[in-house]
Amino acid sequence: MLEAQIHVTLKKSVLDPQGDTVRSALATLGFPGVTDCRIGKFMLLRLAEQDPAKAKTQVDEMCRKLLANPVIEDYVFRITEVAG
Amino acid sequence: MKWGVLIFPGTWSHQDFAHVFQDVLQVEWGYLWHKETSVAGYDCLILPGGFAHGDYLRCGAIARFSPIMDAVVRFARNGGPVMGSCNGFQILCEAGLLPGALLRNDSLQYRCRWVHIRTERRDTPFTRTSRPGQVLKIPISHGEGRYSAPPQTLAKLRSNGQIVFRYATPDGQITDEANPNGSLENIAGICNEGRNVLGLMPHPERASETLLGSEDGRVLFEGLLAGALPR
């Protein structure tokens, strides 16, 4: 069975207030070494599609249409074989 | 009897508690900034609603590490009364002073509206002057108020009598319809085992004057004001 692991994050140029706040909280807690923090979403999809190439095309379309907001977000994903 | 109202960056209900203490109940009170390290001189602590640190990452997750929280934990462990409403409830859970967690409402939307809650326990300093099973008309205002806890925790809450408020119909029935956020067993508020720490999602400060639609919330302050606590 194929599984898609998708990361959606705000585009690099887009402000991430949540990431900034977490970064400064980490600094307050004694972790000053974190120079940047970006927070996003992680999604796992199980796919009926058997063919990795086709799955890739499908997932890419899913990301563009729904899973990521192309206005402000970027996405990356990989497709792996997992035990059904 | 002096009330301490905590302010974290992003807290917003502190002014409303201050208004109720100053203008409605006319009692002594003061603000406590989150960077302070002592709560000396205060008899009861309030953790008000709001979006402390923007509620970023998780509600209450960053606020629980504020310098003042060490003092709050010590105060609570020594039996001092602490009440967290809304975001304050979330912070108390993150800080481990109360069990369980508040998750996103089942509607997936923020809800601001009047609800009714039934008083399940009168053996806390906050509810000791309420009537048995008293139903309070009181507002909620939150996006993440769905109380959740693992089965064994829930069983313990039940057997210890730590469930203080449940969402109910105006006549006190516990129904799904009366549950505004999908909380387990309609739980609206709980206390710790020592019964001196109370957390609830509704806003008692917003229900303290008839002009605003209800003064039922005052009972939560009156219990403590009614005199020395039986220890």
Place this chain on the structure above:
Amino acid sequence: MHEPSAITPDLVAQHGITPEEYARIRTILGRDPNFTELGIFSVMWSEHCSYKSSRVYLAELPTRGDCILQGPGENAGVVDIGDGLAIVFKMESHNHPSFIEPFQGAATGVGGIIRDIFTMGARPIALLDPLRFGPLTKGKSRYLADGVVAGIAAYGNAVGVPTVGGELCVSETYAGNPLVNVFCLGIAPTNRIFLARASGEGNPVIYVGAKTGRDGIHGATMASETFDEGSEERRPTVQVGDPFKEKLLIEACLEVMETDALVGIQDMGAAGLTCSSCEMASRGGTGIEIDLARVPRRETGMIPYEVMLSESQERMLLVVRRGTERQVMDLFHKWDLDAVIVGRVTGDGLLRVKDGERVVAEIPAVALAEEGPVYHRPVRRPAYLTETEQADLSGLSLPEKLDQVLLDLLGSPNIASKQPVWQQYDHMLFCNTVVEPGSDAAVLRVQGTRKGLALAADGNGRYTYLDPYEGGKLAVAEAARNVVCAGARPLAITNCLNFGNPERPEIMWQFAEAVRGMGDACRALQTPVTGGNVSFYNETLGTAIFPTPIVGMVGLLEDIAHATTQRFKAQGDVVFLLGETREELGGSEYLKVVHGLEVGRPPALDLTRERAVQQVCLEVIRAGGVSSAHDCADGGLAVALAECCMTTPKAWLGATLTLPGEMRPDALLFGESASRIVVSVRPDKTESVRAMARRHGVPCVELGMVGGDHLMLRGQGFSLRLSVEAIHWAWGTGLSRALK
């Protein structure tokens, strides 16, 4: 971004600057501008910042009154309400950003208007959000509506300013261009109002808040262009709001204002650092020098052009007294906010921008802020009006089942309960909300006094489309009537004027007429305009929206005990109609929902009569014994009466009423004649109501009595009877049914 090597005519055109405007820039500077200067001129002289097409008309609006402390020209208007307190309020649009990214567009709209209010020294205590979308059954409109509502909720709730009301209207006309208007009101001590002025040569200029990124570069020029196929591609300009940072800014700025350090303050909204610096200098009659090397940045490699034009959110520019820098910085640091001295006030009247030692722009501040182009654009009456005005409605078929028509109207999205929307907004914070959303106006008490404030937003695009002058009048009149029904005396308005492309003479004519109508109504009702916003270019692919002027009205209750809602209160109360029903179906919701027509003339409005009706309503409320008061508007008298029955579920209050009048039953029931108010009063007060109406020459008819669990309406040639439960179901679930 790289700086182009030369300023070409193409580059000038891309900045939306005409050859004539460019020639003026050269005259002002005595040379060609460089790239940074071109960018600065383009945003300051854009329609959005300069009001170049609307200025000549806006000048005709009444802006003075006894209680007006500050009219248009500052960040917001200020009105004295006595007891040493003032209210500060304004409305703005965020239509274009919301179309491109609905959640962030709406969120940053809320953030922006809140900054305009606390900048003046006021604590923001209430928001209203008038919204317009295409039919919610359509995917795109639904996506926009969901995103906008979620964005308002996310920002407003987190920042801690309650949203106490607003409007949601749907119409095909907004499908390609939604309207997101945001109103904010704050309260301040009268003696501690701050202005956006830079004075005192040598005083430091401080930058506070979020770091600067490339967000929203050219947002101001975007709002001055119409949408075309490519506008979705222009998306990288979207700004992201941070309500948490804004909350810190509110608290920190209000604390600074309690010291005597502050000289002037302005938020960096549209056109960011450019607009805030040159406007503050211009108003103060001074100059400002800023060093971009000191501006905190979020991104690397930004050129001066980008830093000056960035619209990153949650940033403020302050001028403080020399010597207080340390004190002010400490205060901001207490709130974990970045604060940096970026420049100083000068005496030469110039906006001088440096990047380290290098001067990258030098322009007279007044030229940017005050001496932008002013256009008397050509106007022409649109041809469609001949057709819509001549529509013959006398031959319209009369629906058989009038009770079903009433239920259909109650369930239509424009009339149905908006609770599914406003229950997503915190509307109770600050313990002021005496009347929640859902009545004619929200009522807030003013803490520390006996007073109250009534807030309402109103505007009917269809009326204004069918007759811009009358539409402008009606928007003001209905908003005033709304606050009167809540028991308040109308004080003043702010407005948001949403129109198409002003370069088209028909649009400019609509604008001129609507503003003229608003001015006449404001004069007659003694509600001056304290400021507002013009949003042009609301078009997609050459089709303009209905011209939609929206009025934000504020009223004052001398005694909060007079707060009144639209709902019936007690069995046996007597129901009166103040005002007169005429056979007027033009532009009505009924005509649209039932017959699919948007034609005719909007209801005629006699401003003298309007004022008299409002006066009677206020007098009877103040005299005591009034249980409810409700304005008759969308859906007419029958809808208004049904809305009065929407009391507590399971404790229904119906009424048995006879509607006098000789006309088509649908016109009597659903026509939208202006200047009408339904009041219910205690039985012992009926004589005094009649007497007051007589004294003001206002028609006053007793319709019947409150009671039972059915609404019964009788009149010449019709009789209908509906259970309040059925009415409540239709109205209460209308919106959620439309969203399914």
